[in-house]
Amino acid sequence: MSPLFPFLQKYFGTKEIILQGQNIHRPRLQRQQDNENFLPFHQDGGFLGVMLLRAWVLITPETCGETAPSVAFLPGAHDTIQLIELHPISEMHSGLDMSHSVRDELLRTTPVWAPIISRGDILIFYGYTPHRIFFPCWITEKPAIP
Amino acid sequence: MSKIDVVWPSERGEDVLQELSLDAAADILHQRGVILLKNAIDPSVCSVLGEQLLPKFKEIPDFRKSMNLFQEEGLAGLK
Numbered sequence: 287m288s289p290l291f292p293f294l295q296k297y298f299g300t301k302e303i304i305l306q307g308q309n310i311h312r313p314r315l316q317r318q319q320d321n322e323n324f325l326p327f328h329q330d331g332g333f334l335g336v337m338l339l340r341a342w343v344l345i346t347p348e349t350c351g352e353t354a355p356s357v358a359f360l361p362g363a364h365d366t367i368q369l370i371e372l373h374p375i376s377e378m379h380s381g382l383d384m385s386h387s388v389r390d391e392l393l394r395t396t397p398v399w400a401p402i403i404s405r406g407d408i409l410i411f412y413g414y415t416p417h418r419i420f421f422p423c424w425i426t427e428k429p430a431i432p
Numbered sequence: 433m434s435k436i437d438v439v440w441p442s443e444r445g446e447d448v449l450q451e452l453s454l455d456a457a458a459d460i461l462h463q464r465g466v467i468l469l470k471n472a473i474d475p476s477v478c479s480v481l482g483e484q485l486l487p488k489f490k491e492i493p494d495f496r497k498s499m500n501l502f503q504e505e506g507l508a509g510l511k
């Protein structure tokens with residue numbers, strides 16, 4: 287049995303867990319050459335206006351973070367909804383792009399964490415945890431669908 | 433279920449791989465805001481999920497440029 291539900295039950299202190307299937311219908315191809323599609327640092331909880339726990343599984347390829355794009359986090363910066371950037375890098379992500387001054391300050395003080403994820407792992411994070419798409423510098427083409 | 437394998441980011445951004453109790457793992461998530469549960473779901477489930485979902489992606493009208501890009505990539509299941 288997957289430890290996900292026992293973990294969530296322990297985390298929330300209840301046996302009743304509400305799961306919301308979201309984003310599974312909105313995959314985004316992330317490639318370095320598609321700047322417009324490139325997700326900047328953002329907070330899901332801030333974007334949706336409610337506090338969430340996110341649980342991601344990798345569909346393809348078998349691993350990401352080494353030879354395929356993954357996701358990068360600013361750990362420990364999940365207690366506050368940050369301001370939104372007034373001059374976002376892309377119109378597509380206006381309203382999502384975290385304040386660049388806040389982002390830069392967090393980047394100055396907080397090491398970025400880009401986990402290597404394998405198919406079968408479950409990535410869990412707060413809706414307020416800042417995150418963005420991560421491209422290992424040696425990746426050129428290979429896409430990933432988290 | 434008493435313990436699970438997790439990876440979490442240290443204060444210095446390094447991977448920490450540990451076998452933790454559910455309580456300890458929940459504390460780590462609370463402190464760091466993110467945690468990776470290792471081998472927490474049968475990988476074949478993800479494979480089946482992919483096989484079922486990928487073909488359906490192309491049926492979704494509100495897909496903007498991504499769909500075309502997926503097709504250009506010729507990903508398995510999207511042809």
